[in-house]
Amino acid sequence: MAGVEVKVEGLSKSFGRANIWSDVSLTLPPGEVSVLLGPSGTGKSVFLKTLIGLLKPEKGSIVINDVDLVRCSESKLYEIRKLFGVLFQDGALFGSMNLFDNIAFPLREHTKKSEAQVKDIVAEKMDLVGLKGDEKKLPGEISGGMRKRAGLARALVLDPEIILFDEPDSGLDPVRTAYLNQLIIDLNAQTDATFLIVTHDINTAQTVPDNIGMLYRKHLAMFGPREVLLTSEEPVVSQFLNGRRQGPIGMSEEKDTAQAQREMAEAGELAGLPEMKPQLEVSPGVPERKAVGRRRERVQQMLHTLPPAAQDAIRRSYANEPVTAMAGGGGPLPQRVPPGAPGATEVLNPGDNPPTWFTGPGRHRPRM
Numbered sequence: 001m002a003g004v005e006v007k008v009e010g011l012s013k014s015f016g017r018a019n020i021w022s023d024v025s026l027t028l029p030p031g032e033v034s035v036l037l038g039p040s041g042t043g044k045s046v047f048l049k050t051l052i053g054l055l056k057p058e059k060g061s062i063v064i065n066d067v068d069l070v071r072c073s074e075s076k077l078y079e080i081r082k083l084f085g086v087l088f089q090d091g092a093l094f095g096s097m098n099l100f101d102n103i104a105f106p107l108r109e110h111t112k113k114s115e116a117q118v119k120d121i122v123a124e125k126m127d128l129v130g131l132k133g134d135e136k137k138l139p140g141e142i143s144g145g146m147r148k149r150a151g152l153a154r155a156l157v158l159d160p161e162i163i164l165f166d167e168p169d170s171g172l173d174p175v176r177t178a179y180l181n182q183l184i185i186d187l188n189a190q191t192d193a194t195f196l197i198v199t200h201d202i203n204t205a206q207t208v209p210d211n212i213g214m215l216y217r218k219h220l221a222m223f224g225p226r227e228v229l230l231t232s233e234e235p236v237v238s239q240f241l242n243g244r245r246q247g248p249i250g251m252s253e254e255k256d257t258a259q260a261q262r263e264m265a266e267a268g269e270l271a272g273l274p275e276m277k278p279q280l281e282v283s284p285g286v287p288e289r290k291a292v293g294r295r296r297e298r299v300q301q302m303l304h305t306l307p308p309a310a311q312d313a314i315r316r317s318y319a320n321e322p323v324t325a326m327a328g329g330g331g332p333l334p335q336r337v338p339p340g341a342p343g344a345t346e347v348l349n350p351g352d353n354p355p356t357w358f359t360g361p362g363r364h365r366p367r368m
């Protein structure tokens, strides 16, 4: 099985008159792990649900294996959905079914496997997420973290080629989160599936993905190699990565610009980004992640288009040198990626000098 590319272009979603996000374009590179960040309520879960065709966007396209999910027939959509393994934010287990039946559900629904085969697969996945022995329990009888892990097992039973996890780490203790992050990397190595993970866990964002995107103010503010976001000096990124109160993100709404600027000035000494951490590697005995080589080539080709700090971090990571965020970094100034070149869709505002990878209201991305 090889990873599948997911190409999203110009996607917009509203509920009635409430616009959630507009003009979202990104390509999930086949077999790579991507993370989607963003303040609460910015529409991350809505984005995942749109990706699997549960919600219909007003505009744009989602192309997987040459099929546009937004426009295809119901039967085609049903076929394409089988490629996905999804963990919804709330776990979405059936309350009246025990864990075994919950996890077996997609197999019984979508395959013609015998009960003996179903039993083997469910046992293997339950073991994988540490739920061996809990087959008979009902969702109401177990902890939130266990429900989350049962949802994970269910997302994996069909050996999906595209895996969407909505906050798989929320409700897990730090040790289990560390196990989960390692599991994601190992699963990616074993399956070469394409992952998109929504998380609020900064450590997860720092150590797991190949790529990071951020939804902010009804737009996809950025999407690209992890180093771009992790070295970005945009106030919203540094507020987010540092988990600070001061900055553009407020409790319920984005703050007005004047207030945010006052706070940023007051919190001047707090500015800066957390230290960059190395990406997790596969566990001993697990085969290499095929995505690593492909990503390296892809990133190499787009390197000159990236902000200098990101270029520097990438060069250092490939040279196995310690990477310090805010390293500044030299390297040539970014140039425009030719349309159609690998990674071209992920380059925001190419040609700006210095590069503006961060887009928001009023900062428009040129169409390429």
Ligand SMILES: Nc1ncnc2c1ncn2[C@@H]1O[C@H](COP(=O)(O)OP(=O)(O)OP(=O)(O)O)[C@@H](O)[C@H]1O
Binding pocket: 015, 020, 038, 039, 040, 041, 042, 043, 044, 045, 046, 047, 089
């Ligand atoms: N089915 C729906 N009908 C109407 N509005 C909806 C629906 N689903 C989500 N919304 C609205 O869309 C917005 C984005 O919700 P979403 O759940 O995607 O946020 P999120 O980024 O996942 O937040 P969190 O980090 O808290 O999970 C919210 O304002 C929510 O009320």
Ligand SMILES: [Mg+2]
Binding pocket: 044, 045, 046, 089, 166
């Ligand atoms: Mg959500």
